[in-house]
Amino acid sequence: MSTTLVEDLDAVVIGAGFSGLYMLHRLRESGFSTRVYEAGDGVGGVWYWNRYPGARCDVESIYYNYTFSEELYKKWTWTSRYPEQPEILRYLNFVADTFDLRKDIQFNTRITAAHYDETKNRWDIQINDGTCVSAKYLISGVGCLSAANVPDFKGLDCFEGEWYHTGHWPQKKVDFKGKRVGVIGTGSSGVQAIPVIAKEADHLTVFQRTPQYTMPARNRRYDPKFIKETKANFKKIKEIMRNSPTGNGIQLRPISALSDSPEERQQVYEKAWEEGGYALTSAYYDLIINEDANKTAADFIRSKIKETVHDPEVAEKLLPDYYFGTKRPILDTDYYETYNRDNVTLVDIKKVPIEEITPKGLRTTEAEYELDIIIFATGYDGMTGPLFKIDIRGREGVSLKEKWEDGSRVRTYLGLATAGFPNFLMITGPESPSVLVNMPSAIEQHVEWIADCMEYHRKYGVETMEPTAKAEEAWSKHCREVADNTLYVKTDSWYTGANIEGKPRSFLIYLAGFDVYKQRCDEVVSDGYSGFTLS
Ligand code: N01
Numbered sequence: 001m002s003t004t005l006v007e008d009l010d011a012v013v014i015g016a017g018f019s020g021l022y023m024l025h026r027l028r029e030s031g032f033s034t035r036v037y038e039a040g041d042g043v044g045g046v047w048y049w050n051r052y053p054g055a056r057c058d059v060e061s062i063y064y065n066y067t068f069s070e071e072l073y074k075k076w077t078w079t080s081r082y083p084e085q086p087e088i089l090r091y092l093n094f095v096a097d098t099f100d101l102r103k104d105i106q107f108n109t110r111i112t113a114a115h116y117d118e119t120k121n122r123w124d125i126q127i128n129d130g131t132c133v134s135a136k137y138l139i140s141g142v143g144c145l146s147a148a149n150v151p152d153f154k155g156l157d158c159f160e161g162e163w164y165h166t167g168h169w170p171q172k173k174v175d176f177k178g179k180r181v182g183v184i185g186t187g188s189s190g191v192q193a194i195p196v197i198a199k200e201a202d203h204l205t206v207f208q209r210t211p212q213y214t215m216p217a218r219n220r221r222y223d224p225k226f227i228k229e230t231k232a233n234f235k236k237i238k239e240i241m242r243n244s245p246t247g248n249g250i251q252l253r254p255i256s257a258l259s260d261s262p263e264e265r266q267q268v269y270e271k272a273w274e275e276g277g278y279a280l281t282s283a284y285y286d287l288i289i290n291e292d293a294n295k296t297a298a299d300f301i302r303s304k305i306k307e308t309v310h311d312p313e314v315a316e317k318l319l320p321d322y323y324f325g326t327k328r329p330i331l332d333t334d335y336y337e338t339y340n341r342d343n344v345t346l347v348d349i350k351k352v353p354i355e356e357i358t359p360k361g362l363r364t365t366e367a368e369y370e371l372d373i374i375i376f377a378t379g380y381d382g383m384t385g386p387l388f389k390i391d392i393r394g395r396e397g398v399s400l401k402e403k404w405e406d407g408s409r410v411r412t413y414l415g416l417a418t419a420g421f422p423n424f425l426m427i428t429g430p431e432s433p434s435v436l437v438n439m440p441s442a443i444e445q446h447v448e449w450i451a452d453c454m455e456y457h458r459k460y461g462v463e464t465m466e467p468t469a470k471a472e473e474a475w476s477k478h479c480r481e482v483a484d485n486t487l488y489v490k491t492d493s494w495y496t497g498a499n500i501e502g503k504p505r506s507f508l509i510y511l512a513g514f515d516v517y518k519q520r521c522d523e524v525v526s527d528g529y530s531g532f533t534l535s
Helices: 018-029 070-075 085-098 188-200 224-232 234-243 262-275 291-308 312-317 400-405 439-460 469-484 514-526
Strands: 005-014 034-037 111-117 122-127 132-140 162-165 180-184 203-208 214-216 330-332 344-348 354-358 361-364 368-370 373-376 391-393 424-426 465-467 532-534
Touching: 005 018, 005 111, 005 122, 018 034, 018 085, 018 439, 070 085, 070 234, 180 188, 180 361, 180 368, 188 203, 188 330, 188 373, 224 234, 234 439, 234 514, 262 291, 291 312, 312 344, 424 439, 439 514, 465 469
Parallel strands: 005 034, 005 132, 111 391, 132 424, 162 373, 180 203, 180 373, 203 344, 214 330
Antiparallel strands: 111 122, 122 132, 354 361, 361 368, 465 532
16 A cells, blocks of 8 residues: 555545535535545546436436435426436536535546554555545445446457447447447346437347346426426425335335236236336335236236237247346336337347357357447446455455455445444445435435434544444344345346356345335434444
8 A cells, every 4th residue: 555645534435426425515514524536537426427328317307316405406407207317417517516516526536445554543545546545434435336247258359349338438429320239238228228229320239138127217308387396395305205115206005916806907007007117116015025916017018018019029039037126127218119120130149149259240159240339238246346346455454355255245234334344334335225215315314324423423532433243244134034035036137146257146235115224224323323333
């Protein structure tokens, strides 16, 4: 670690996305010296990097923002039901401007290492410009999905065309006109990009490993009257975002799918399909916990695919067969319709796997495809991937990766902290509700919990805080038990780590509901930070 110590701060925050921006604001308001380090040259986090065509959020705009300031909420006006990436990025820049945040963010900079020095009770933080800063608190705002997964296909180095990962999209516009384009991957990113690219490219070939369930987003422009009412209802929106099970207004209907007759169910599902968004996932409370209930929704979507896609052979390839909802359900605009276009080909790479990328394109076990551009919509090393990109070492020089991967497994307390790493706090860390609730809600709750905790330390002269091994074992066990009662754990997905070769399987999202989780975090505080050792 470099010895050029340039600064001694109260807190260093990693990343200037939704998490880092609010963390900086909140800590500055409380008088803590704070610096954010950000790899990009602007704010936004995932919304800075994900500039691929069609990128849009799958949470309704009016819930996809902060609620810590009523004035801020009322000053910003969303234009449509599901916000597109440029609009979200504008929103985050507006937040940065409003609170003059950029002056405490160092852009184009990566933190490469952070080592805890037990003799000083400080974090020594190494920056890629060769400098080192010291801080009492190390706060991760790296997000859950920022470590892109580019599969190690043989031959990629020799590809003569252009290639991009959706999560590292260039700032310049990529021109698809007259081009033969290949997209590998059909998760949320691929499904959003495919219809848009198909309209522009000469030919689009989609390489699909697992067909997914996707539902129409039915995006629409917001009516000014609706926006006016929403702003007037700020308190209600805030209450939903902060104290409901999902943080985004979605409520599971308290009815079992199996208690309705097939005809009633069909009506319910048809109505939800027309409404769009996640209406279908919440049509019955037991879709994600009961296999028979789940099958009713899966069958309905499969019937919609067959109805929409004209060529029965193509439709057959698009039919998913895993439990509905156990990979993130996707919202789309004209995804299945896109396969009716003459310039789109679907290749089932589960049947005919990709052998290699060639200088001119891509070869499967069956055929070679000439391509000018290859797009990797192949997802992320989720949850732990972004943390493992940094050499974080706690007591006795043990790294986070060693602690969590070395023949063992991830263990955190509340997804906020982990034993052996004092004063290291994670915003939406593993084993918190994170990606399965509304992210801005999860982020605000963690940021406020962390800031309140630091104020408590200052008030009572606490130098270090870390969870006890017992508390984190119990939390981790509880988190696994909740997940084991659902169908999520029965499907290979990025939620379980199965998408990354060699990654230990574990379900790192707390599923009991955001409201339940928040209450647990609050109880820990009111019990004097029970489960933590404070010294
Ligand atoms: O990534 P994914 P994503 N060879 O992991 C395939 C959020 N998000 O970027 O299913 C061939 O879902 C892989 O196949 P399989 C959201 O939380 C939100 O699309 O593993 N194919 C899959 O088809 C989402 O869940 C929004 O068999 C390979 C695809 O690539 C998360 O980000 C928008 C492969 C990856 O799908 C990730 O979404 C975008 C290989 N070696 C993202 N490796 C919205 O808010 C992987 N695949 C709307």
